[in-house]
Amino acid sequence: MELLQLHYFLAVARLEHVTEAARSLHVTQSSLSKTIQRLEEDLGVPLFDRTGRKLRLNEFGNRFLQRAERALFELEQGQQELKDLSGPEHGTLELAVTTASRLPQILSIFRQKHPHLHFHVQMLTTDEMLVRLHRGEVDFCLSSPPVKSDEIHCETVYADPILVAVPHGHRLANRHSVPLSELKDEWFIGVKKGYATRDLVDARCRSVGFVPNYVYEGDEPARLSSLVEAGIGIGFIPGTAKNPRERISYLRVEDVQLVREIALLSHKNRYISRAAHDFREVVVEYFATLSLEDQHQT
Incomplete structure (x- = not known):
């Protein structure tokens, strides 16, 4: 069994596709396939179920994958340690x-x-x-x-407080804090569901009796402050992300704990x-x- 065989095996096991694995390894598909076949011959069992160029680990492959990952992991750790010393x-x-x-x-x-x-x-x-x-x-x-x-x-x-961001000129702009329940009729901008901050905010809003009305949902957190500044809606922005150069007022939430760790x-x-x-x-x-x-x- 060769170290090269293990590296090739891990690539195929993770991608489950010969073409994609060969591309990631910068080798030809035929070379990759032959190396995997030699590994299976050395081990005496098939490691994959094959459908065209698609491969799926079978029971033998899943068992061997755990050992191979562990072995390569230890070798890489040893290599890293020696590099660090030298x-x-x-x-x-x-x-x-x-x-x-x-x-x-x-x-x-x-x-x-x-x-x-x-x-x-x-x-x-x-x-x-x-x-x-x-x-x-x-x-x-x-x-x-x-x-x-x-x-x-x-x-x-760090415990990062999540703040309410409102544009200058908003009815709340001169306040330092606000009860969460007072925001129930506002329009909101935010990231999509699945982001930790969004899910936390939505849960806290539900706990005080309302579901936020989002007029914008995106996947670029850095864009939210510019949308707030433009008056599209108000938003919940972590304290570490606030931008003092923008025309935005930041308020703390009074009645519930709104903090991301x-x-x-x-x-x-x-x-x-x-x-x-x-x-x-x-x-x-x-x-x-x-x-x-x-x-x-x-």
């Missing part, structure tokens, strides 16, 4: 985020500490983020909401490089400072 400032830090409102400031601080270290950031859904974390493809995830799992270390770093996630069984440890320290310190500023403002 040149800690010349690796790559892999990050995944579901919330990015304060990411530029965090990365700027980290870049000052590690000017020669490369980092790669992906904006993902929670499910996509967790898949990559379990596969060992990312070092840390910055997530909202926090994720609880036996294999994941979840460190809540931001957490830093890592895999408990993954080797954490020195640079990754430093990134964690930057994130924790940054949000601790932000929390103190919040306390001074209240």
Whole structure:
């Protein structure tokens, strides 16, 4: 059994399609198929049920996949550890985020500490983020909401108040706070259902007796403030995402707790490089400072 066979097997098992797997590996389909066939011959059992170029893992394949992922994971961890020991400032830090409102400031601080270290950031859904974390493809995830799992270390770093954003000239623009129930007749702009902030807001609104009337639902959180500023509707925007340069007033909600938690996630069984440890320290310190500023403002 060869290491190359395991890499090819994992690609096919994840994509369940020869053409797509070959493209991702930058090899020909015939070369990929022959390598998988040799692996099956070495193991003495078929690993896939085949329908044309579509492949689906059978019972043998599912059992072997768990072992193969674990074996390659350990080898990659060993490789990462040796790279860290030989040149800690010349690796790559892999990050995944579901919330990015304060990411530029965090990365700027980290870049000052590690000017020669490369980092790669992906904006993902929670499910996509967790898949990559379990596969060992990312070092840390910055997530909202926090994720609880036996294999994941979840460190809540900030309680981010969700504020009511209204345009200047709105009847509430001169207020500092508002009961949630007072908003029942307003028009709202927001992200689509399935986003953590949207689902939390909708649940809190239902708890005080109304369902928000959305006139705009999108998948770009950064666009919401511009729509509020244009007077399309009012919105719920996390405190970390508010923009003081826009003509928007932000109000706190009085009668219910409306807060999203931001957490830093890592895999408990993954080797954490020195640079990754430093990134964690930057994130924790940054949000601790932000929390103190919040306390001074209240």
